[in-house]
Amino acid sequence: MPAPRDPAPPSRPAGDGGRQVPVSVWLAGQQQSRLQRRGRYVPASIAHPGKMLPALAAHAIATYTRPGELVLDPMCGIGTTLVEATHAGRDAVGIEYEPRWGFLAARNLRHATHQGATGHGAVLIGDSRQIAPALEAELAGGVALLLTSPPYGRTVHGQAKPTPGGGVTKWDHSYGRDKANLAHQNTGALLAGFTAILRGCLPLLRPGGTVVVTVRPWRHAGLLIDFPAAVLDAAIRAGYEPVQRCVALLAAVREGDLVARGSFFQLQQARAARAHGRPIHLAQHEDVLILRRPPEPPSGLAGHLAPRYRAGTPAAAVRRAA
Numbered sequence: 612m613p614a615p616r617d618p619a620p621p622s623r624p625a626g627d628g629g630r631q632v633p634v635s636v637w638l639a640g641q642q643q644s645r646l647q648r649r650g651r652y653v654p655a656s657i658a659h660p661g662k663m664l665p666a667l668a669a670h671a672i673a674t675y676t677r678p679g680e681l682v683l684d685p686m687c688g689i690g691t692t693l694v695e696a697t698h699a700g701r702d703a704v705g706i707e708y709e710p711r712w713g714f715l716a717a718r719n720l721r722h723a724t725h726q727g728a729t730g731h732g733a734v735l736i737g738d739s740r741q742i743a744p745a746l747e748a749e750l751a752g753g754v755a756l757l758l759t760s761p762p763y764g765r766t767v768h769g770q771a772k773p774t775p776g777g778g779v780t781k782w783d784h785s786y787g788r789d790k791a792n793l794a795h796q797n798t799g800a801l802l803a804g805f806t807a808i809l810r811g812c813l814p815l816l817r818p819g820g821t822v823v824v825t826v827r828p829w830r831h832a833g834l835l836i837d838f839p840a841a842v843l844d845a846a847i848r849a850g851y852e853p854v855q856r857c858v859a860l861l862a863a864v865r866e867g868d869l870v871a872r873g874s875f876f877q878l879q880q881a882r883a884a885r886a887h888g889r890p891i892h893l894a895q896h897e898d899v900l901i902l903r904r905p906p907e908p909p910s911g912l913a914g915h916l917a918p919r920y921r922a923g924t925p926a927a928a929v930r931r932a933a
């Protein structure tokens with residue numbers, strides 16, 4: 612099966628002894644998303660309305676972790692982070708609120724194992740606000756990378772096509788019916804919930820461990836909502852230090868030109884705005900926010916830290932959670 616191609620060569624973060632300078636534009640859209648997933652994910656995965664691009668996840672994992680390290684996604688959906696991590700020889704833990712997506716993530720992990728993925732993975736189903744703190748005894752300080760993507764509130768997701776009568780048929784546009792899912796909250800509650808999740812995950816990361824959050828700006832009533840800036844603020848309030856802000860290109864780059872990959876809803880919004888004299892453009896990127904858990908204080912102070920802030924043994928912990 613074709614692995615998602617990651618055209619940008621893996622680079623190490625600055626200061627990590629790497630040979631390459633980190634790139635700030637990630638090429639995540641060289642292949643269409645369905646081609647990136649074909650054969651690598653079970654077909655039912657397509658029903659999730661807000662999946663991460665596999666090439667984006669693969670690039671983050673290659674850049675910020677080494678084989679054998681542990682990756683966590685506290686909002687794992689159908690498990691893109693987990694699948695790409697285990698294919699890259701990393702271990703992975705995911706948490707997902709909706710049983711439907713959590714079970715699909717587990718199926719995708721088994722599929723990856725059958726295809727030769729060497730990492731171990733586990734999926735826990737429930738609210739990350741409660742589950743992440745409960746994992747502290749097992750995982751404290753053992754996570755090298757937290758890679759996740761929050762749901763985008765009430766924005767329009769999923770598949771759609773115009774019908775002959777002029778209407779639009781939509782499907783696979785909902786995360787589920789449970790109103791407590793953060794996807795169904797207003798923006799303020801979504802951000803508060805996301806902050807709580809990130810705060811609960813902080814002790815699970817090793818000191819200096821990386822957080823990568825991918826998030827798209829969206830339009831409401833014609834205005835571009837800078838949701839990524841609000842998410843960055845939420846992550847800082849949760850206790851993380853900002854490191855870098857990158858973009859993942861959703862468009863393909865072909866011989867120096869961009870080949871746009873607009874969704875039906877994006878195209879519809881752009882056409883409607885242009886018809887009203889507002890020359891808006893299609894957003895062809897996703898923000899990639901990079902932060903880290905603050906490093907430990909100098910060694911003189913480290914001996915006074917509670918044991919929960921010292922690094923653990925991730926692989927063993929994952930096998931117990933599986």
Ligand SMILES: C[S@@+](CC[C@H](N)C(=O)[O-])C[C@H]1O[C@@H](n2cnc3c(N)ncnc32)[C@H](O)[C@@H]1O
Pocket residue numbers: 659661662663664685686687688689690691692706707708709712737738739740759760761762763786791792793794804
């Ligand atoms: C943008 S999607 C993530 C998709 C995932 N990256 C993938 O590729 O499949 C966000 C996910 O967060 C889940 N979610 C919402 N509230 C949650 C919570 N409190 N705890 C855990 N997961 C939650 C949603 O059900 C949704 O599947």
